[in-house]
Amino acid sequence: xxxxxxxxxxxxxxxxxxxxxxxxxxxxxxxxxxxxxxxxxxxxxxxxxxxxxxxxxxxxxxxxxxxxxxxxxxxxxxxxxxxxxxxxxxxxxxxxxxxxxxxxxxxxxxxxxxxxxxxxxxxxxxxxxxxxxxxxxxxxxxxxxxxxxxxxxxxxxxxxxxxxxxxxxxxxxxxxxxxxxxxxxxxxxxxxxxxxxxxxxxxxxxxxxxxxxxxxxxxxxxxxxxxxxxxxxxxxxxxxxxxxxxxxxxxxxxxxxxxxxxxxxxxxxxxxxxxxxxxxxxxxxxxxxxxxxxxxxxxxxxxxxxxxxxxxxxxxxxxxxxxxxx
Amino acid sequence: xxxxxxxxxxxxxxxxxxxxxxxxxxxxxxxxxxxxxxxxxxxxxxxxxxxxxxxxxxxxxxxxxxxxxxxxxxxxxxxxxxxxxxxxxxxxxxxxxxxxxxxxxxxxxxxxxxxxxxxxxxxxxxxxxxxxxxxxxxxxxxxxxxxxxxxxxxxxxxxxxxxxxxxxxxxxxxxxxxxxxxxxxxxxxxxxxxxxxxxxxxxxxxxxxxxxxxxxxxxxxxxxxxxxxxxxxxxxxxxxxxxxxxxxxxxxxxxxxxxxxxxxxxxxxxxxxxxxxxxxxxxxxxxxxxxxxxxxxxxxxxxxxxxxxxxxxxxxxxxxxxxxxxxxxxxxxxxxxxxxxxxxxxxxxxxxxxxxxxxxxxxxxxxxxxxxx
Numbered sequence: 001x002x003x004x005x006x007x008x009x010x011x012x013x014x015x016x017x018x019x020x021x022x023x024x025x026x027x028x029x030x031x032x033x034x035x036x037x038x039x040x041x042x043x044x045x046x047x048x049x050x051x052x053x054x055x056x057x058x059x060x061x062x063x064x065x066x067x068x069x070x071x072x073x074x075x076x077x078x079x080x081x082x083x084x085x086x087x088x089x090x091x092x093x094x095x096x097x098x099x100x101x102x103x104x105x106x107x108x109x110x111x112x113x114x115x116x117x118x119x120x121x122x123x124x125x126x127x128x129x130x131x132x133x134x135x136x137x138x139x140x141x142x143x144x145x146x147x148x149x150x151x152x153x154x155x156x157x158x159x160x161x162x163x164x165x166x167x168x169x170x171x172x173x174x175x176x177x178x179x180x181x182x183x184x185x186x187x188x189x190x191x192x193x194x195x196x197x198x199x200x201x202x203x204x205x206x207x208x209x210x211x212x213x214x215x216x217x218x219x220x221x222x223x224x225x226x227x228x229x230x231x232x233x234x235x236x237x238x239x240x241x242x243x244x245x246x247x248x249x250x251x252x253x254x255x256x257x258x259x260x261x262x263x264x265x266x267x268x269x270x271x272x273x274x275x276x277x278x279x280x281x282x283x284x285x286x287x288x289x290x291x292x293x294x295x296x297x298x299x300x301x302x303x304x305x306x307x308x309x310x311x312x313x314x315x316x317x318x319x320x321x322x323x324x325x326x
Numbered sequence: 327x328x329x330x331x332x333x334x335x336x337x338x339x340x341x342x343x344x345x346x347x348x349x350x351x352x353x354x355x356x357x358x359x360x361x362x363x364x365x366x367x368x369x370x371x372x373x374x375x376x377x378x379x380x381x382x383x384x385x386x387x388x389x390x391x392x393x394x395x396x397x398x399x400x401x402x403x404x405x406x407x408x409x410x411x412x413x414x415x416x417x418x419x420x421x422x423x424x425x426x427x428x429x430x431x432x433x434x435x436x437x438x439x440x441x442x443x444x445x446x447x448x449x450x451x452x453x454x455x456x457x458x459x460x461x462x463x464x465x466x467x468x469x470x471x472x473x474x475x476x477x478x479x480x481x482x483x484x485x486x487x488x489x490x491x492x493x494x495x496x497x498x499x500x501x502x503x504x505x506x507x508x509x510x511x512x513x514x515x516x517x518x519x520x521x522x523x524x525x526x527x528x529x530x531x532x533x534x535x536x537x538x539x540x541x542x543x544x545x546x547x548x549x550x551x552x553x554x555x556x557x558x559x560x561x562x563x564x565x566x567x568x569x570x571x572x573x574x575x576x577x578x579x580x581x582x583x584x585x586x587x588x589x590x591x592x593x594x595x596x597x598x599x600x601x602x603x604x605x606x607x608x609x610x611x612x613x614x615x616x617x618x619x620x621x622x623x624x625x626x627x628x629x630x631x632x633x634x635x636x637x638x639x640x641x642x643x644x645x646x647x648x649x650x651x652x653x654x655x656x657x658x659x660x661x662x663x664x665x666x667x668x669x670x671x672x673x674x675x676x677x678x679x680x681x682x683x684x685x686x687x688x689x690x691x692x693x694x695x696x697x698x699x
Contacts, residue, residue, distance in 0.1 A: 061623025122445025
């Protein structure tokens with residue numbers, strides 16, 4: 001269960017792996033996958049063959065080894081059975097990284113800003129359209145749990161079904177209702193008028209849904225519209241001006257840094273500008289670099305930004321429903 | 327053009343309304359007519375802001391509290407921008423029934439935010455080095471209900487660690503730990519609120535202090551029921567807030583109690599479900615090395631800092647010791663836009679720095695054999 005819903009359900013990381021559990025298999029920082037543990041089940045990857053039976057009873061966060069017959073392992077290749085992976089308890093963050101993409105998804109930077117600006121706390125009711133692959137939906141569920149509600153809509157029947165299955169698998173069905181509906185043309189259901197503390201829109205033409213969002217929101221409720229293109233943002237803001245106030249638009253990105261231990265060369269050293277091996281995640285303490293004149297430069301931990309980064313995801317526009325008489 | 331002196335006379339003597347003044351300014355301005363439509367709009371808004379200010383009352387939230395401190399006194403909150411705080415909460419998987427370990431040296435901003443997200447379930451254990459906790463006054467801005475504030479406990483790091491060490495030393499000693507557990511209320515109640523800005527009736531404070539010393543035992547007994555009666559909505563917190571100074575004082579005293587021995591034992595056996603560190607002026611490498619063993623395996627952590635080198639050193643030592651995976655240092659970048667017809671562009675001024683975050687997941691370090699342990 002990704003989000004505990006009652007006091008007896010301890011957060012998953014505090015108990016042992018059992019059959020039927022979902023685990024996130026961490027192979028490398030950029031290679032993870034979700035696996036449902038089954039008796040007799042087997043996972044095969046670049047590090048070897050892993051038997052699910054070996055995982056039962058182990059704590060989440062443990063390291064498990066392949067049973068041999070595998071290729072180069074996590075440490076020094078070639079040795080059979082030396083491959084290992086870590087088994088992690090799924091969280092909404094990990095889920096975002098391992099879920100199957102049926103659509104473009106939202107990542108942690110946008111997700112965390114949305115949850116904060118929508119002012120979601122346990123007990124809130126939040127409406128979302130479209131569901132997409134359920135990346136944001138999962139985080140919304142955590143934010144409003146255990147007694148809040150997420151009502152999510154997608155016009156694509158198959159995607160809605162896949163999302164529903166994912167939520168079921170992750171134990172979130174009691175928090176999330178998925179419905180097939182074209183919000184752009186039909187709006188939110190009339191019977192949900194005034195039901196929402198917050199509304200989130202990720203639609204190609206959000207301005208069509210904004211009046212209905214205004215009706216569905218409680219007074220002083222918060223709306224968020226996510227759009228990749230600035231033209232969409234302009235039209236959405238235009239549509240918001242009559243019923244909404246405090247309209248603010250942001251973009252958020254994450255810059256990541258890489259860390260490496262090494263020593264920079266002194267002035268008298270080789271001209272070559274290559275400063276040592278390329279950084280990688282698995283690390284041992286390196287001996288201090290030896291310079292050309294035999295003097296050891298003390299090695300230190302050096303840090304610099306990663307060269308790859310996302311340039312853009314989308315613009316986030318937040319607004320509050322105007323309070324009458326205010 | 328109307329002179330400033332004239333406007334003041336207008337305001338004070340004739341008691342003219344702000345809107346009237348603005349209209350008069352516009353009517354008497356020699357340059358107004360020559361301005362473009364956009365410029366006129368801008369001029370009018372500027373004058374309105376000065377002479378006809380409107381005040382809106384808004385309910386506080388993590389977002390608004392963080393933004394306000396960031397704008398007005400960022401040094402107090404370690405220059406933590408809203409997006410950085412939001413990331414900390416997500417990265418640390420703060421949700422219902424979590425036991426979140428927090429090191430908050432940003433005035434209570436993080437403790438309050440975590441308590442808000444817990445919604446009256448789980449616990450936020452605010453830990454500190456040394457004998458006295460740092461101020462977490464800011465939690466009073468959050469309008470937390472009494473359920474939520476009761477979830478905030480404080481315990482010195484020494485207590486949490488020593489319990490762990492004695493547990494690890496021998497399982498035979500396990501029973502004796504129950505007998506000689508840490509004293510409840512080692513931290514005197516007065517210390518949890520070292521500086522209270524508004525004047526508080528000291529007799530009220532003393533009364534509350536006396537009665538609260540008895541409370542820990544009562545809370546232990548009613549603990550199971552507290553887990554069950556979940557605080558539904560923050561709407562209830564809206565009722566019990568505001569001008570009552572004594573209620574504010576008592577609420578802050580309710581928060582920050584020492585955890586019960588039962589709770590300490592539970593955390594010692596199971597570990598905390600996540601960790602957030604916000605000590606932007608401190609060296610973190612050794613701090614984190616002491617904190618990580620207090621987490622359960624597969625528990626995520628997020629460490630905020632103003633400076634990059636301490637996080638780099640910390641990340642490197644975690645990589646070497648292999649006690650954590652999924653390590654990443656992130657720097658959030660946030661830009662706000664002005665969206666107006668034919669005038670859409672990012673704001674001309676932006677904030678360039680909101681902090682760095684080191685995130686990761688604690689794992690079991692040590693070679694495990696195949697098969698069930």
